[in-house]
Amino acid sequence: MxxxxxxxxxxxxxxxxxxxxxxxxxxxxxxxxxxxxxxxxxxxxxxxxxxxxxxxxxxxxxxxxxxxxxxxxxxxxxxxxxxxxxxxxxxxxxxxxxxxxxxxxxxxxxxxxxxxxxxxxxxxxxxxxxxxxxxxxxxxxxxxxxxxxxxxxxxxxxxxxxxxxxxxxxxxxxxxxxxxxxxxxxxxxxxxxxxxxxxxxxxxxxxxxxxxxxxxxxxxxxxxxxxxxxxxxxxxxxxxxxxxxxxxAKSAGETYDAVTVHWRSWIDRQDLPGNVLVVPAARPQWVDDELAGRLASGAGDQSLRQTLVNAGVRYVVVRSDLTALAPIAIHETLTETGLKRVASFPRTDIYDLGPANLARLIPESRLVEVRGTTDDVPAVLSALGGDREAITSADSGRGLRELPLIQVDGAASDRQPSALLFRSDADAQSGLLRSVELPQPASYELRGTVRSADVHNRAGAACGAGPVVRVDGVPIKTQVLAGAAESMTFTSCETGPVVLAAGRHDIEVLANGGFVPVEATLTKAGFGNVSVTPVQGINLWRPNPAGLTLEVPGSKEQSVLTVAQNYSAGWEAYDGRGRKLTPIRVAGWQQGWVLPAGEEQLVSARFMPDRSYRAGLLVGALGLVLVTGMAVFYRRRTRRSGHQLQAAQWRNSWLLRRLRSQPASR
Structure with missing residues (x-):
């Protein structure tokens, strides 16, 4: 040295x-x-x-x-x-x-x-x-x-x-x-x-x-x-x-994006409650393939608007500089859905959905169970219509009674479904073929959606001019109603419902007259009559990022209290009497709790791991200070200061053998 x-x-x-x-x-x-x-x-x-x-x-x-x-x-x-x-x-x-x-x-x-x-x-x-x-x-x-x-x-x-x-x-x-x-x-x-x-x-x-x-x-x-x-x-x-x-693995937090700074600053200045959906971009958990496809379709409707409202979305930010989806089609979809463009920046546009519902009280009678994946939930809710919400079968049974079952694409079930939904692949041109097995006989009403390559095609309005539908080989005449070319409704034009006996059935829905089936729904007669108890919006406050306070109105029936945020098992909620509520995942992604019938009350929720997190930060800071103090103030020299951490004897012997063997190997 x-x-x-x-x-x-x-x-x-x-x-x-x-x-x-x-x-x-x-x-x-x-x-x-x-x-x-x-x-x-x-x-x-x-x-x-x-x-x-x-x-x-x-x-x-x-x-x-x-x-x-x-x-x-x-x-x-x-x-x-x-x-x-x-x-x-x-x-x-x-x-x-x-x-x-x-x-x-x-x-x-x-x-x-x-x-x-x-x-x-x-x-x-x-x-x-x-x-x-x-x-x-x-x-x-x-x-x-x-x-x-x-x-x-x-x-x-x-x-x-x-x-x-x-x-x-x-x-x-x-x-x-x-x-x-x-x-x-x-x-x-x-x-x-x-x-x-x-x-x-x-x-x-x-x-x-x-x-x-x-x-x-x-x-x-x-x-x-x-x-x-x-x-x-x-x-x-x-x-x-x-x-x-x-x-x-990833350093996602350090990326600097000047485009993001512009639109984020604008939204922050508005100081309005609600979630922000950025498309096309790194998608939040709830934007599944179904919803992404609807955003990119170029055709909007009230069901898409309702999906965004249920997610607590206030603003939709369209990033034209990203290519995951088609930006032009997204603009058309949002315009037809009724969103207003309120701000524009280079390569970025902001749409306003209106006041957002960050929390809702959903009566149990308005819930359905979806036997399928999270991707199927938006399609199910759109097909059923009405102000409904869904629980997937994987999340059912948590403090709720047995809900009406919606079976998607013939998924196996030992229960009688209240509705059957069949969905075609995104690139399918010929239609769909599905099989379903029913435990009991039932009568169903046929309805579905088709897409047409010709915007002016209205030939399907006549009975029999819609898609070809066969149930166990028996044809059912259909007709196409008015609508956008990408999303037109078809129904059965025959007298009476579709009667299905117990056992296995083959369902065919094939393209006809330029109309390509997107999905088909068989719904039990009268199933569309939902509860008269409405879904209610809830006032929500956040005393801190890991806490919630919700002002819940009284309800005469058991309900599900939902918050428009991703579900996490770490969240715990307590009613006005201090009783812990049963958590449940709503629509495959949203945070919810089962709330018994009762009077108006304040419900508090906390993200429990946050306590351990903050304690870890505090203990870690203390440990850092103590170790630094030891390094700075501890005596540099002790009676063993001369100890040099010498190499082990086996290591020295190995090195000597290697050095001595070099001349011999040459």
């Missing part, structure tokens, strides 16, 4: 300063002015405030903070500081890039000196090459969060390998502090930085002092990681597979 206070050390320090200036100049000369897509938070202050709670109700119809907590330290505060100092965004970003590269450069330099590899010139060259490596430079503008652990990796190992006389607690303390500076935005990459220190300790000469250092190191590393380990465990337990993917 270079001797302290010598002229040689002064010269090399000057060279290190020049190396950092070179790396900084490289960062600032690269695309001056614009802000690159990676390494920048849209609003650091908002991200940091939101990260104090596990549940985020402000986007994607409510979801777990699967990654925001990782930005609490150090990346989020750094970017908040640059914003507070009114730095131009591109300057703040380039400054962060400079920090990353300089930390990587200096870390390798100090590590090479500690390990006494080569001579100072080669150590300097290796360190500079590491800072200029394509892995760091190339990935910087894409996701600097993934690069930051690589820059800090040498610093995690350095305190353990330094040849200077230092106490064991000093070594493990500063190694843990270096690991804490990595943060939790990329937990997998951060964990990989512990591999080399662990291998280093495993290859040391094991005695009581080394064991104490190893155990102390593991304990300190765990202590400084509690603040992001606890949230990560909660996300893996309560989150969806997508939440877990983001928490473990």
């Amino acid at each position: 270079l001797k302290a206070g010598t002229s040689e050390q002064v010269v090399w320090r000057a060279r290190l300063v020049l190396g950092c200036l070179l790396l900084t100049a490289l960062c600032f000369q690269r695309m001056p002015g614009p802000v690159a897509t990676g390494g920048r938070l849209d609003d650091p202050g908002t991200v940091l405030r939101g990260a104090l709670h596990l549940w985020d109700p402000s986007s994607a119809l409510g979801h777990l903070q699967s990654q925001a907590f990782g930005y609490l330290w150090p990346i989020g505060p750094f970017q908040w500081l640059t914003r507070a100092l009114s730095m131009p965004e591109w300057v703040g970003q380039r400054l962060w890039w400079s920090v990353v590269l300089c930390v990587a450069f200096l870390g390798v330099w100090k590590l090479a000196n500690a390990l006494r590899y080569g001579v100072p010139l080669t150590r300097f060259a290796v360190a500079l090459l590491y800072g200029l490596s394509p892995l760091l430079i190339g990935a910087m503008s894409i996701t600097s969060v993934q690069v930051w652990p690589l820059a800090m990796a040498p610093w995690v190992l350095l305190p353990l390998v330094t040849p200077r006389a230092r106490s064991g607690w000093w070594r493990v303390g500063w190694s843990a502090v270096a690991f804490a500076l990595i943060g939790g935005a990329e937990p997998v990459t951060a964990a990989l930085t512990l591999v080399l220190p662990a291998l280093w300790l495993l290859t040391r000469r094991w005695d009581r002092w080394t064991l104490k250092v190893a155990v102390g190191w593991l304990g300190c590393v765990a202590a400084v990681s509690v603040w992001w380990l606890v949230p990560l465990l909660l996300v893996t337990h309560y989150g969806t597979p997508a939440d877990r993917d983001v928490a473990l």
Whole structure:
């Protein structure tokens, strides 16, 4: 190592300063002015405030903070500081890039000196090459969060390998502090930085002092990681597979999108309650293939509007710069559905649906059970009409009586269905063929929808000119009623209902006269007469992101209280008497609770994992402070300070054998 206070050390320090200036100049000369897509938070202050709670109700119809907590330290505060100092965004970003590269450069330099590899010139060259490596430079503008652990990796190992006389607690303390500076935005990459220190300790000469250092190191590393380990465990337990993917693998939170900033700022200024649906974009959980297809069809109707209302949507943002769906068709769909365009930005338009219902009280008599998937729910509700809501069979039986069964595409069931829904594939041109087995005989009314390639095609209005329908080979005449070309209604024009005996039946609905079947429904006579008890809107308040208060009116029958947010098992609700309500998933995605009949009351709901989340943040912050204090204030020298964590005897013997065998092998 270079001797302290010598002229040689002064010269090399000057060279290190020049190396950092070179790396900084490289960062600032690269695309001056614009802000690159990676390494920048849209609003650091908002991200940091939101990260104090596990549940985020402000986007994607409510979801777990699967990654925001990782930005609490150090990346989020750094970017908040640059914003507070009114730095131009591109300057703040380039400054962060400079920090990353300089930390990587200096870390390798100090590590090479500690390990006494080569001579100072080669150590300097290796360190500079590491800072200029394509892995760091190339990935910087894409996701600097993934690069930051690589820059800090040498610093995690350095305190353990330094040849200077230092106490064991000093070594493990500063190694843990270096690991804490990595943060939790990329937990997998951060964990990989512990591999080399662990291998280093495993290859040391094991005695009581080394064991104490190893155990102390593991304990300190765990202590400084509690603040992001606890949230990560909660996300893996309560989150969806997508939440877990983001928490473990993706840096979704750091992408800077100038287009998003414009429309989000406009909506924030309106200060109106309601959810925001962005299409086409990374879709929220409830926007299934069925609804996505309806948005892209170019044909809107009141059933689509009702679906959006039930989801608590206030604004629909259409991103024309994204190509997942056809933007022109989406504009046509929203216009026909009755939404008004209220704002426009470059490549972005905002539509207003009107006042949103963020919570509803749905009488049990208006619920149906769907034997199918979540994707089938919008089609079922559209086909049945009326103000209904659905529970999938996978979520039924939670405190509710037996609901009318809607069977989709012949799904097996031991119960008599109140309605049968048959859906064709999106690209099917000939029609559909389905089989169904009924436990009892019943009479059904036939109805369905078709699409026509010719907008002016009205030939199906005559009886028998609609799609060809056969039940067990027996034809049923149909006619097509007026409607949009993409969604025209057909019905049976024969006298009386379709009578089906108990047992298996084959249903055919085939294209005819240019009309291609989209779906067909067989509904029991009288089933469309729903309860006179209406669905009621509910006033909702959020005292904090993880809490809800709902003012529920009185009801004479058992109902389901729904909130327009994604379902999570972590939410618990209590009625006015403090009794816990039974949770239930509504429409395959929406949060709900079974509410017994009763008088007007206040219902409170809490996201219970938030308590553990905030406790984890607090305990983690305390652990970080204690370990940092130990590293700073603990005595550097003890009676065992001279212990250098020597290599194990087996490792030295193996190296000697390898070196001695080299000449013989030649």
